[in-house]
Every structure is written in structure tokens, then in C-alpha cells.
Amino acid sequence: MESTVTKGLCKIDWFCSPSYCLPWLLLLAGLLVVSYRNFMFGEHYAGKDLKRGKEIDPKWKIESFHPVELDAEEICDLDEDNLIGSGGTGKVYRLDLKKNGGTVAVKQLWKGNEVKLLAAEMEILGKIRHRNILKLFACLMKSGSNFLVFEYMENGNLFQALHRQIKGRQSELDWQQRYRIALGAAKGIAYLHHDCSPAIIHRDIKSTNILLDEDYEPKIADFGVAKIAEKSPVGSNSCCFAGTHGYLAPELAYTFKVTEKSDVYSFGVVLLELVTGRRPIEEQYGDGKDIVYWVLTHLNDRESVLEVLDQKVATDSVQDDMIKVLKVAIICTATLPSLRPTMRDVVKMLIDADPCTFRSPGGNSDKNGKLFL
Ligand SMILES: Nc1ncnc2c1ncn2[C@@H]1O[C@H](COP(=O)(O)OP(=O)(O)OP(=O)(O)O)[C@@H](O)[C@H]1O
Numbered sequence: 001m002e003s004t005v006t007k008g009l010c011k012i013d014w015f016c017s018p019s020y021c022l023p024w025l026l027l028l029a030g031l032l033v034v035s036y037r038n039f040m041f042g043e044h045y046a047g048k049d050l051k052r053g054k055e056i057d058p059k060w061k062i063e064s065f066h067p068v069e070l071d072a073e074e075i076c077d078l079d080e081d082n083l084i085g086s087g088g089t090g091k092v093y094r095l096d097l098k099k100n101g102g103t104v105a106v107k108q109l110w111k112g113n114e115v116k117l118l119a120a121e122m123e124i125l126g127k128i129r130h131r132n133i134l135k136l137f138a139c140l141m142k143s144g145s146n147f148l149v150f151e152y153m154e155n156g157n158l159f160q161a162l163h164r165q166i167k168g169r170q171s172e173l174d175w176q177q178r179y180r181i182a183l184g185a186a187k188g189i190a191y192l193h194h195d196c197s198p199a200i201i202h203r204d205i206k207s208t209n210i211l212l213d214e215d216y217e218p219k220i221a222d223f224g225v226a227k228i229a230e231k232s233p234v235g236s237n238s239c240c241f242a243g244t245h246g247y248l249a250p251e252l253a254y255t256f257k258v259t260e261k262s263d264v265y266s267f268g269v270v271l272l273e274l275v276t277g278r279r280p281i282e283e284q285y286g287d288g289k290d291i292v293y294w295v296l297t298h299l300n301d302r303e304s305v306l307e308v309l310d311q312k313v314a315t316d317s318v319q320d321d322m323i324k325v326l327k328v329a330i331i332c333t334a335t336l337p338s339l340r341p342t343m344r345d346v347v348k349m350l351i352d353a354d355p356c357t358f359r360s361p362g363g364n365s366d367k368n369g370k371l372f373l
């Protein structure tokens with residue numbers, strides 16, 4: 001017993017001896033110095049950097065969603081020479097960042113209802129992440145001026161890519177590229193409808209709101225008028241009409257009840273643009289008529305269906321694949337919302353129409369050239 005106590009006391013003595021304590025004390029002091037330096041360093045940068053989402057200047061309010069280093073002063077110092085374009089919600093500029101050499105797109109919102117737009121974009125884009133949804137890096141608010149900072153899309157929007165004249169080439173986008181854009185955009189919208197909870201209805205799907213990166217990967221943009229399905233009770237949207245002529249589902253003429261199926265209709269119009277290379281509204285369609293009407297009047301036989309396809313890309317080897325996508329577009333633009341597929345179905349149908357998938361000998365084309373679709 002005694003010997004155990006003595007042994008214990010010996011241990012304590014040794015523990016308290018300078019040879020044991022000194023290294024530990026030095027280590028502890030070192031750790032304290034390092035922590036203090038890190039704390040001071042962090043404080044210093046919090047004052048300069050937007051990436052931490054803090055206020056850099058009492059006049060600025062910043063919300064950031066991605067770890068990208070941005071300088072508020074640089075973002076507001078926009079050069080008219082770098083104006084990309086303007087739309088219903090604001091002016092968009094290209095901005096080459098000085099710090100890391102990257103490029104971003106900055107949208108300066110028009111004065112007026114920008115707070116509502118800003119809130120919608122921030123609430124939706126700040127939270128979601130998908131390969132086919134445009135990334136919102138940050139929002140900047142300063143008395144009266146509001147800026148949204150997005151990833152920059154090298155190839156502009158789909159409408160431009162479909163109608164740009166490329167020297168020595170028939171079309172900037174061949175059928176394979178158009179098909180990949182259709183599938184990517186469908187996946188982006190399907191994600192909003194089926195994988196976000198509550199579901200998100202975009203309400204302004206159109207070719208100018210589908211942006212293309214340097215590899216022509218499509219990204220859905222412009223969530224300013226989007227709606228979180230569950231939040232708005234039926235009929236609550238009557239005050240905020242949204243959408244674009246030529247893309248609006250027919251039911252929106254008599255009801256304000258917006259559902260996922262109105263996005264499906266608008267996406268069907270985009271598919272028609274990809275297949276035909278035409279605009280949603282053209283004089284040729286007739287007074288008050290649109291691309292959906294025009295295509296429906298061309299479905300009697302294979303010859304008239306072939307007339308609908310964009311001649312710039314419809315080579316013999318891709319005609320049948322284009323017709324498969326045309327078929328999906330026609331189902332999406334059905335007058336009755338209940339007859340339209342869901343976006344998940346659309347993705348499946350497009351995958352089935354993949355030109356790279358195995359096709360059984362003989363395929364499904366009508367050799368007699370009768371009613372084709
Ligand atoms: N992140 C981006 N990268 C590159 N270009 C962009 C980006 N965002 C928008 N743009 C381009 O800026 C221009 C203006 O876009 P904006 O969304 O304001 O208008 P819009 O799509 O033409 O019309 P709407 O207001 O009806 O959506 C378009 O040409 C668009 O392609």
C-alpha cells in the first residue's frame with residue numbers, strides 16, 4: 001500500500017519537473033501565437049473580401065454564394081464597352097477580374113422592382129447547384145444600385161447561337177450540339193421541377209435564357225420571375241404576370257395558375273427552335289400564329305415533315321434523329337397541360353432519341369412515307 005502511494009507521489013514530482021513541463025509550455029505558447037495571428041489575418045481579409053459574404057464598406061451590402069474572390073469596387077466600375085446586352089431585368093456586362101484573371105458576367109438591375117427580382121434570384125440561385133443551372137456568385141447592393149454576379153458564358157445564349165452567321169459554316173451548331181443542348185437544358189429544368197423541394201417553376205424558359213459555356217454546355221438563367229411552387233397558393237400569382245410571347249402556354253391566357261407544365265410547354269417551343277432553326281414568332285406563320293401552329297400544319301407526310309427541319313443541319317444521317325426530337329417537342333406543346341409530359345419524362349424521351357444509342361436494323365422510319373409522327 002505504502003509503496004503504491006510513494007510511487008504515485010514520485011510520478012507527480014516527475015510530471016511537475018521542468019524537464020517535462022518546459023516543452024509542453026513552449027508548445028502551448030506557440031499554439032496561442034499562431035491562433036492569434038490567424039484571427040488577426042482573418043479579420044483583415046474579412047474587411048476586404050466578398051467571398052466571406054461580409055460588408056466590405058458600410059455602404060455596401062454583399063451576399064456571396066460561391067467561393068470566388070471578388071472586389072466590390074471592381075464590380076461596380078462597369079465599362080460600357082463591355083456591355084453584352086440588356087433585357088427586361090437589367091444590363092449585363094462582361095468583367096475580367098484583375099485579381100485572379102477570371103471572367104464574370106455582372107447584371108445591373110433596372111431601378112424599380114429590382115428588390116423583388118434580387119430576392120427571387122438570391123433565394124433560388126443562391127441555394128441550388130446543378131451543372132445546367134447558371135451559377136450566381138454574389139449579389140451587391142448599394143443605395144439604389146443592385147448587381148448580380150454570375151459565371152460568364154462564353155458562347156452567349158442559345159437564340160444567338162442558332163441565328164449567328166458563321167463564316168464558311170452553314171450553322172454554328174450542328175445537330176449533335178443541338179441535341180446535347182436540348183438534353184442538358186431538359187436536365188436543368190427537370191432538376192428544378194423534381195429534385196428541388198419545394199419545386200421551382202422557372203416561368204420564363206426561352207432560348208435567350210439558355211446560356212452556353214465555352215463547350216456549349218447549356219445553363220438555365222434568369223430566375224427573376226421564377227416561383228417556388230409550394231409557397232404561392234393557387235391564384236396568388238395574378239399580380240405578377242410572367243413569360244414571353246411565343247413561349248407562353250395557352251392556358252395562361254385564361255388562368256394565372258402557373259404549374260410545371262407551363263415550363264414544359266415553353267421548353268417544347270425551345271425544342272422546336274432547335275429542330276427547325278426558326279424563331280417562335282415569324283410573319284410566315286400567319287397573323288397571330290406561332291411556331292407550334294406552323295409545325296402542326298406540316299405533319300401529314302414525311303416530305304412535309306422534312307420541310308420543317310432546319311435545312312442547315314438536316315443531313316440524311318441525322319434526319320430521323322431530328323424527327324424524334326420534333327416528336328418530343330410536339331408532345332411538350334400539347335394544348336392541354338395534362339397531356340404534356342413531365343420534365344423527367346422529357347429527359348427520358350430525349351435520352352431514348354440519342355443518336356449514339358444502338359438502333360435496331362430497319363429503325364422506326366416509315367418507308368411508305370405515310371403519316372409520319
Ligand atoms: N452569365 C452570362 N454570361 C454571358 N452572357 C450573359 C450572361 N447573362 C446574360 N447574358 C447575356 O446578356 C444579354 C441580356 O440578358 P438578359 O437576361 O438581361 O436579357 P434577355 O435574356 O435578352 O431578355 P429577358 O430580360 O427577357 O430575359 C443576353 O444577350 C444574354 O445572353
Ligand SMILES: [Mg+2]
Pocket residue numbers: 087208209221222
Ligand atoms: Mg435573360
